[in-house]
Amino acid sequence: xxxxxxxxxxxxxxxxxxxxxxxxxxxxxxxxxxxxxxxxxxxxxxxxxxxxxxxxxxxxxxxxxxxxxxxxxxxxxxxxxxxxxxxxxxxxxxxxxxxxxxxxxxxxxxxxxxxxxxxxxxxxxxxxxxxxxxxxxxxxxxxxxxxxxxxxxxxxxxxxxxxxxxxxxxxxxxxxxxxxxxxxxxxxxxxxxxxxxxxxxxxxxxxx
Numbered sequence: 001x002x003x004x005x006x007x008x009x010x011x012x013x014x015x016x017x018x019x020x021x022x023x024x025x026x027x028x029x030x031x032x033x034x035x036x037x038x039x040x041x042x043x044x045x046x047x048x049x050x051x052x053x054x055x056x057x058x059x060x061x062x063x064x065x066x067x068x069x070x071x072x073x074x075x076x077x078x079x080x081x082x083x084x085x086x087x088x089x090x091x092x093x094x095x096x097x098x099x100x101x102x103x104x105x106x107x108x109x110x111x112x113x114x115x116x117x118x119x120x121x122x123x124x125x126x127x128x129x130x131x132x133x134x135x136x137x138x139x140x141x142x143x144x145x146x147x148x149x150x151x152x153x154x155x156x157x158x159x160x161x162x163x164x165x166x167x168x169x170x171x172x173x174x175x176x177x178x179x180x181x182x183x184x185x186x187x188x189x190x191x192x193x194x195x196x197x198x199x200x201x202x203x204x205x206x207x208x
Contacts, residue, residue: 015178016159018199019057019068019207020171023081024049025193032115035167036107036139039076049194050081054088056196056207057163061089068161073170074098082165089163101152102174104167108139132183142173142187149173171197175204 024046028035042050061068070091072082082096110118118124127134135141149170156162164174168191176186178199191197196207 015153015199016156017066017161018174018178018197019060019161019163020174020191020197020199020204021053021057021081021085021163021165022168022171022191022193022195023073023075023077023165024053024084026077029193034107034110034113034115034118035077036104036111037075038111042077042080046077046081046193047084050084051088052194053081053196054085057085058089060198060207066161068163069159070096070163070165071102072096072098072165073102073104073167074100075103075167078104078165078167085163085165099152101148102164102166102170105142105145105169106136106139108136110136110139131187142169142183145170146173146177150177153177175199178202179204 024042026035026040026042026046028038028040029046030043033040060066068089068091070082070086070089072078079098083093086093086096109123123137127136132142135144153174164171166174171191172186172189175181175189175197176183179202181189198205198207
């Protein structure tokens with residue numbers, strides 16, 4: 001069943017239909033550490049999530065007779081998820097397009113640290129107070145990431161369907177751009193590792 005979340009767009013650029021995937025669970029997800037540009041391996045559960053997402057995608061692709069191109073973040077957790085998915089949907093690994101513009105948010109000085117260990121720092125509190133515009137030291141702001149993802153989406157000309165394998169924060173912004181959400185609405189969006197979104201006609205749905 002597809003549960004639809006509607007947000008009409010007026011005079012907004014037409015983007016490809018997108019099957020939006022988050023990488024499988026990682027060791028640092030379990031430890032609640034900031035990953036960003038750093039990486040940690042998929043857990044056994046994460047590899048299973050990737051496989052199950054691949055199976056769901058295969059069923060959807062076959063049912064709708066589509067031939068999507070796979071784009072992935074180049075970070076290891078996304079890359080390995082994309083490889084597992086490509087095997088399930090019948091796309092050659094060498095045909096996956098790894099694009100730096102959909103790499104995860106750079107957490108700068110927070111990377112590798114447990115969230116609980118930075119909650120009371122001035123840097124973290126300052127960021128929480130101005131989350132969209134605040135640039136983490138040696139890292140990104142949501143605005144910076146939004147601008148590079150917008151360039152990525154605007155470059156996808158004459159493509160009908162794509163699969164994107166990326167990260168929660170990146171996928172949050174992709175949905176925000178695609179559905180024309182406000183910055184504040186975009187910041188509330190979540191995506192479990194096992195969930196896939198269908199982005200089509202300015203709306204998003206959950207693929208079950």
